[in-house]
Amino acid sequence: MTAPIDLRSDTVTRPTPAMRRAMAEAEVGDDVYGEDPTVRALEERVAALLGKDAALFVPSGTQGNQIGLALHTRPGDEVLVTRGAHVALYESGAAPALSGLQLTPVGAGGPFDAEALRPELGRTAFYQARQSLLALENTHNHAGGLVFPQEELAACAALAREHALGVHLDGARLWNAAAASGRSLAELAAPADTISVCFSKGLGAPVGSALVLPAEWRDEAIRLRRRLGGAMRQAGILAAAALHALEHHLGDLEADHRRARRLAEGLAEAGYDLDPTRTETNIVVFGVGAPNAEWLARATEAGVLLGGMGPGRIRAVTHRDLDDDAIDAALRALAPLAPA
Numbered sequence: 001m002t003a004p005i006d007l008r009s010d011t012v013t014r015p016t017p018a019m020r021r022a023m024a025e026a027e028v029g030d031d032v033y034g035e036d037p038t039v040r041a042l043e044e045r046v047a048a049l050l051g052k053d054a055a056l057f058v059p060s061g062t063q064g065n066q067i068g069l070a071l072h073t074r075p076g077d078e079v080l081v082t083r084g085a086h087v088a089l090y091e092s093g094a095a096p097a098l099s100g101l102q103l104t105p106v107g108a109g110g111p112f113d114a115e116a117l118r119p120e121l122g123r124t125a126f127y128q129a130r131q132s133l134l135a136l137e138n139t140h141n142h143a144g145g146l147v148f149p150q151e152e153l154a155a156c157a158a159l160a161r162e163h164a165l166g167v168h169l170d171g172a173r174l175w176n177a178a179a180a181s182g183r184s185l186a187e188l189a190a191p192a193d194t195i196s197v198c199f200s201k202g203l204g205a206p207v208g209s210a211l212v213l214p215a216e217w218r219d220e221a222i223r224l225r226r227r228l229g230g231a232m233r234q235a236g237i238l239a240a241a242a243l244h245a246l247e248h249h250l251g252d253l254e255a256d257h258r259r260a261r262r263l264a265e266g267l268a269e270a271g272y273d274l275d276p277t278r279t280e281t282n283i284v285v286f287g288v289g290a291p292n293a294e295w296l297a298r299a300t301e302a303g304v305l306l307g308g309m310g311p312g313r314i315r316a317v318t319h320r321d322l323d324d325d326a327i328d329a330a331l332r333a334l335a336p337l338a339p340a
């Protein structure tokens with residue numbers, strides 16, 4: 001039996017032999033004492049790439065986001081988020097459970113503009129929650145990997161600041177946003193105070209994320225990371241994989257995007273419900289006209305692994321462990337399962 005084509009996520013990639021060698025050879029120290037040179041090198045590299053002063057290596061994107069949210073807020077505060085935001089839907093309730101935050105969705109789903117944000121700002125009465133943060137996401141996972149248009153993101157951030165809110169950016173796939181938009185990472189990061197980025201998604205590292213932040217916030221972020229159980233010892237072994245990914249894999253994301261567009265076009269031709277022009281990066285969301293569990297079981301039987309994204313909606317994610325042939329094979333396998 002041939003191995004299934006795994007389109008569930010860009011997190012399913014395996015480290016390459018060269019990445020494994022970089023990990024094995026990493027110079028390490030105890031990062032809880034701040035003595036791991038490879039972690040330091042990664043943090044400096046990421047901060048420089050995003051044009052900010054500092055970064056903190058963390059085990060996961062969820063932890064990076066949650067430290068970011070906590071840095072900006074006090075328990076009881078309101079955070080304005082995109083509708084369908086990862087911080088609201090997919091972090092196991094961390095923001096209300098761990099930081100006592102009330103998350104208010106803005107817009108119709110995914111990226112929005114300043115006019116959608118304006119009516120949500122200015123709640124200042126004593127009986128209302130203090131509004132302290134706008135948290136955006138780029139690319140937007142739930143909206144099918146859409147790039148948040150930079151002018152709109154900057155306008156939303158500026159409007160939030162007029163109301164004394166901080167700005168956090170969930171940039172788990174900021175690399176994809178940069179590849180798709182042709183803008184630099186620093187340009188995309190500029191409107192935000194804190195940005196979380198992930199090395200374990202399209203870049204192919206096995207573990208790891210970073211929270212990019214102002215240097216004077218780093219000590220408090222280290223405290224919060226420890227509180228969440230994220231203080232790691234010889235973490236340079238993991239940071240080496242991330243450094244290797246930044247060095248060698250960033251340039252491959254455009255191929256993932258091209259394959260996602262090919263997949264989207266093929267699915268649309270086969271009769272699935274989607275607009276391929278909305279596939280801007282490596283995520284394809286499509287309607288299957290059937291209950292998810294039933295359709296996903298048939299897709300698995302046909303040799304393709306995918307995930308649900310709302311009722312009757314399926315998510316496919318391209319990644320560096322899939323080539324053009326895998327996309328063509330997935331299309332052949334999924335064509336007979338298209339809605340009639």
Ligand SMILES: Cc1ncc(COP(=O)(O)O)c(C=O)c1O
Binds near residue numbers: 087137
């Ligand atoms: C947009 C976004 N943010 C954050 C995360 C969380 O990353 P992790 O799974 O490393 O906690 C993910 C994970 O897929 C994501 O898609």
